[in-house]
Amino acid sequence: MFDVGIDVGSVSINCVVIDESGKIVKEYPYLRHFGRFLEEVQKTIAKVYEDFSKDKIKSVSITGNHGKVISEKLGIPYEFDSITQVVGACRLVPGVRTIISMGGQDACLFRIAYHDGDWELESFTMNGPCAAGTGSFIDQQAERLSSSIYGEEIDFSYDHIEKTLKDFIELGMKSKDPAPVACRCTVFTKSDMIHL
Incomplete structure (x- = not known):
């Protein structure tokens, strides 16, 4: 069984398929949606079902700037992108201390601290209303x-x-x-x- 994660940002869609051990088994190419994010997400999900067979997909979850809207329209779980970025980075790169995220509209910097083997968010900063650095x-x-x-x-x-x-x-x-x-x-x- 597989889980699917889709990030629908202000400019693009990114999609990964993860197996039961948490290993990424497929990362789909970065896809610009040109404002047609619902249509492109539906195509992406259809492609995943074609590649992996729908009955082998346990869940599809979504994040990103347009994630909440897609979640409501398609009835799939949504998680705030800052949370998914930190949790994902800590899982993929144990011991990571700094995470820089640069999207189409936002740029974020996360600092991670570790205590007794557990991580916590030490500090977080992001750009203001200006899109500088994005x-x-x-x-x-x-x-x-x-x-x-x-x-x-x-x-x-x-x-x-x-x-x-x-x-x-x-x-x-x-x-x-x-x-x-x-x-x-x-x-x-x-x-x-x-x-x-």
């Missing part, structure tokens, strides 16, 4: 800079966006002379990147 800013800059790679005509298909981000990262990693950009505020970072 994936959405990186996406925006990749889209803006893509015109110098692909031309002015922008293709918003899933495959093209994924290729753009992949190329954006590869080009950045090849840089021998990184551009000096502000690191504390994306408004200043964006201003520093205008010349790129």
Whole structure:
């Protein structure tokens, strides 16, 4: 029997299948939902049932920014994403002390302490209403800079966006002379990147 965990964030869907021992047996590719999160979650669940047979799935649970809405619509259990991130990290990496989570809208930092073999949350911090330091800013800059790679005509298909981000990262990693950009505020970072 298997359990399925689905994270429906502001930008993407992530899905894992876990066996009875708690081992991850399948991790589905990161999937951008482009705002169609209910439809994409239903497709993801159908794919899991196809891959594992519905009668072998003990439970499907959900988390993430859109998790509560999906939970109510599909009648499946929901857990708050900060809890799932910490519990998951502590299970996968026993002794972990620091967890950094960066999503499309939120960036979080968790510090974990240990006492007599048990962990507890020592501190937690997250960004405020500004999306600075999150994936959405990186996406925006990749889209803006893509015109110098692909031309002015922008293709918003899933495959093209994924290729753009992949190329954006590869080009950045090849840089021998990184551009000096502000690191504390994306408004200043964006201003520093205008010349790129």
